C-alpha cells in the first residue's frame with residue numbers, strides 16, 4: 176500500500192476490522208446466520224424448472240467457494256444454489272461498501288458518480304429482484320434463425336446509452352483509483368474467506384434441508400423420466416417427437 180491512498184484517505188487497515196474488531200466479526204456471523212435462515216425458509220418452495228435452462232453457466236455460482244463451504248456442490252440444482260450465493264454475495268458487497276466508504280475516498284467518489292448516473296436511467300430491469308433471480312440473464316438463450324424482436328438486456332442497454340457517460344479520468348486519477356480498487360478487492364477476499372468459515376458451521380442444516388426438500392423432487396423427476404422412456408412402446412404418447 177503506497178502513496179495515494181494514504182495521502183487521500185489515511186491508513187486503510189486491510190483486515191484490521193476482521194482480525195481485531197470482534198464486533199464486526201460477530202455482525203458478519205449474524206448476517207450469515209440470517210442469510211442461511213432466509214434461504215432455509217425459501218427452500219421448501221423450490222421446484223425443478225420446467226422450462227429449458229440456460230446453456231451458459233452462472234458466473235456467480237460456478238466454482239463458488241461460498242457454495243463449497245455451504246456444501247452445495249455441483250450435484251445440487253442451480254436454482255437451489257443461486258438463492259444462497261446471492262444472499263451471501265450481498266453480505267460481502269455490503270461489508271466492502273462499508274469499508275470503501277470509510278477508507279477509500281477516490282473509489283467512493285467514483286462509485287457515487289456511477290450510482291448517480293445509474294439512477295438517471297429510465298429503465299433498470301436488473302434492480303430490486305429477489306435473491307433467487309438477481310444476477311441471472313434477463314433473456315432466454317437466442318434460438319438460431321429466430322431472432323427476438325427485442326430483448327430486456329437490449330432495452331436496458333438503450334436506456335444506458337441515453338445517459339451521458341462520466342467524464343474521463345486523468346492518468347494519475349486512474350492509477351490512484353486502481354490502487355484503491357485493489358485494496359477493496361483484497362478486503363472482499365478476506366471477508367469472503369471469513370464468511371466461508373462461518374458457513375462451514377451451517378453445512379449440516381443446509382444438507383439436511385436439501386435432503387428433505389430437493390432430493391425427493393429430483394428422485395421423482397428421474398422416476399418420471401424412466402417411466403416416459405419405457406412408455407413409447409406401450410402408448411406412443413411418452414416423449415413428444417421421439
Ligand SMILES: [Zn+2]
Pocket residue numbers: 233234235236237253256257260
Ligand atoms: Zn447462480
